[in-house]
Amino acid sequence: MSRRLDRKRAILVQRLSIAVAALWILYVLMALFNASGSTSSPRTGNPVLTNFSAIKGEIARIRVTQADGAYTLVKGDEGWVLAESGNYPVIQDQIDTLLAGLETLSWGERRTSTPERMSFLSLGDPREDGNGTLVEVFASDGAKTAEMITGRRNQYTYARMPDEMIAFRVRGELPPMRTREAWLDLDIVDIEPSAVSAVRLTDGSGQSVYLTREPGSDARSFRPAPPYQDYVVTNPLAVSTTALAVTRLAPLDVKPVEELTGRAVSRHISQTFDGLEIDLRAWQQDDGFWVTFRAIEAGEGARRARTINDRAEPYAFRLTEYDWQEFAPDISRLVEPAAEEIAPLPPSDFQP
Numbered sequence: 141m142s143r144r145l146d147r148k149r150a151i152l153v154q155r156l157s158i159a160v161a162a163l164w165i166l167y168v169l170m171a172l173f174n175a176s177g178s179t180s181s182p183r184t185g186n187p188v189l190t191n192f193s194a195i196k197g198e199i200a201r202i203r204v205t206q207a208d209g210a211y212t213l214v215k216g217d218e219g220w221v222l223a224e225s226g227n228y229p230v231i232q233d234q235i236d237t238l239l240a241g242l243e244t245l246s247w248g249e250r251r252t253s254t255p256e257r258m259s260f261l262s263l264g265d266p267r268e269d270g271n272g273t274l275v276e277v278f279a280s281d282g283a284k285t286a287e288m289i290t291g292r293r294n295q296y297t298y299a300r301m302p303d304e305m306i307a308f309r310v311r312g313e314l315p316p317m318r319t320r321e322a323w324l325d326l327d328i329v330d331i332e333p334s335a336v337s338a339v340r341l342t343d344g345s346g347q348s349v350y351l352t353r354e355p356g357s358d359a360r361s362f363r364p365a366p367p368y369q370d371y372v373v374t375n376p377l378a379v380s381t382t383a384l385a386v387t388r389l390a391p392l393d394v395k396p397v398e399e400l401t402g403r404a405v406s407r408h409i410s411q412t413f414d415g416l417e418i419d420l421r422a423w424q425q426d427d428g429f430w431v432t433f434r435a436i437e438a439g440e441g442a443r444r445a446r447t448i449n450d451r452a453e454p455y456a457f458r459l460t461e462y463d464w465q466e467f468a469p470d471i472s473r474l475v476e477p478a479a480e481e482i483a484p485l486p487p488s489d490f491q492p
Contacts, residue, residue, distance in 0.1 A: 181308070183247040188299055188310055189286040192243050192277070200280040202238070204317050206273055207266045211320040213238075222323055226396035228455060230323040237315045242277070242286070245312035251298065255305045261298040262291025263307050273317050274302060290314060326391040328451050329433075331412060333359060339383045340409040347471045351383055355413055359384060364475055371475040379474050385466035386410040386418050389431075391457035397432055400425065400456050404432070406468035416444055422468040423456065429464035430456045 187193075201223075202213045212223040213230060220235045221227040251261060264270020266289075277286040290299045290310075299310045316322055338352040339362070349368050353361040359380040364371035373379050385408065404421035411417050420433035434453050437445035459467075 181247065181250040183308065184249065186247055187243075188245040188247060188288055188312075189242055189277075192286055195277070195279065195285045196239065196243060198279045198285070199239075199277055201278045203276045203278065204273060205266050205276070206318070207264075207269045207271065209320070211323075213323065222320065224320060225324060225394050226455060228394045229325045229451065231325045234315045234323060237313065238317075241312050241314040242275070245297075245299070245310050245314070247299075248309040248311045251307045251309055253306045258300070258305065258307060261293050261307050263289055263298055263300050264291075265289060265302065275317070321393050324391075324394055325451075326394065326457070328391075328448055329386060329389050329418060329435075331387050331410070331416070331418075333384050333387045335412045335414065336384055336387065336410055337413040338362075338365070338411040340407075340411075341382065341469065341471055341474075342407040343469065343471045344405045345471075349471050349475050351379060351475075353383075368475070370478045372478050373474065374476050375474055378469065382408070382466050382469045382474065383410075385463075386420065388463070388466075389459075390463060391431075391459060393428075393458040394455045395430075395458075397454060397456045400430065400432070408467045415439065418448075420467055422464060424464075428458045429461050430458050431464065431467060432456050 200215055204211055204213070213235065214221050214223050214227065216227065218229075219232065220230050222230050252258070258264050259271055263272045266272055266274050272289040272291045274289050275287065276284055279285050287302055288299050289302050290297065292298070297310050297312070297314060298307055300307045334356075337355070338350065340348070340350045342348045349371060350365050351362040352365040353363065360376045362379050362383045363373065400423050402423070402425075404423050406422045408420045408422065409417060410420070415438050417436040418433055419436060420431050423430040423432065432452075432455075433448075435445035435448040437443075
């Protein structure tokens with residue numbers, strides 16, 4: 141009986157010890173992010189960028205700096221572009237979210253004023269290899285009109301002024317700004333798989349093939365067409381994969397086409413039942429796997445082709461190696477010439 145009581149007391153003591161330790165950790169965390177002992181501040185409720193509403197119409201560029209690099213959003217005549225990507229257009233919704241966020245962002249609770257603790261809130265100065273994000277706003281004359289360092293921890297957004305060591309939780313939303321590529325509007329070609337009627341391929345060895353299918357047929361219905369009608373499909377899955385590759389075109393990055401070197405290693409021309417053609421070339425470069433493409437459309441309208449070419453023709457687009465391979469297949473692994481029929485030899489006693 142006494143042993144059972146001793147065991148219960150030991151379990152109780154253990155649980156109480158865990159509870160005390162948890163409370164102590166909670167206390168330390170609260171002290172860590174509220175070194176002054178108070179979350180109230182005269183700033184609470186006020187805009188983070190006090191003059192942003194007044195200068196919003198004069199903004200010419202926004203520079204975002206992180207420890208591993210920086211990029212610049214520039215307001216052009218036809219919309220916002222990314223300077224470091226050859227002035228490629230950015231996603232308008234994200235720009236709208238950024239501008240609205242910068243205008244409405246307000247100070248919340250004060251968190252800490254200890255420099256060593258800024259990194260816990262992702263507010264380290266990126267110019268000193270810190271983990272925060274520096275946002276700087278410039279007018280058309282080059283003057284800096286607003287700036288802040290911001291960061292996220294869990295579901296909360298934090299901010300501070302670059303020349304101050306006072307961190308606040310802030311109220312409002314900002315778009316993700318961690319990577320330059322996340323801003324690029326790379327949704328250029330929108331073709332349904334059922335719309336693709338044919339594909340013409342030329343691989344690195346110079347071998348070519350033309351594949352077609354009938355309207356309403358499935359993805360594995362592509363067959364060699366004249367002048368390749370005597371070829372046979374050896375890998376139906378690989379044929380359908382490359383034939384419909386344009387419907388899955390998903391670029392990761394972009395750069396001016398002038399930065400490509402050498403020659404394209406393959407050509408992939410997709411055709412749709414309603415007359416749109418995407419002429420794509422695949423390039424293998426030291427910095428990855430790239431494609432260039434242009435659209436061709438018959439008729440006076442040709443609106444789809446113009447829309448695509450306005451965005452695509454001046455640029456090269458980086459793909460994953462896996463996706464790139466779909467545009468640069470080895471044709472000998474897709475089809476092969478049909479074996480020639482050889483007439484059987486006549487019997488030995490055959491008399492003409």
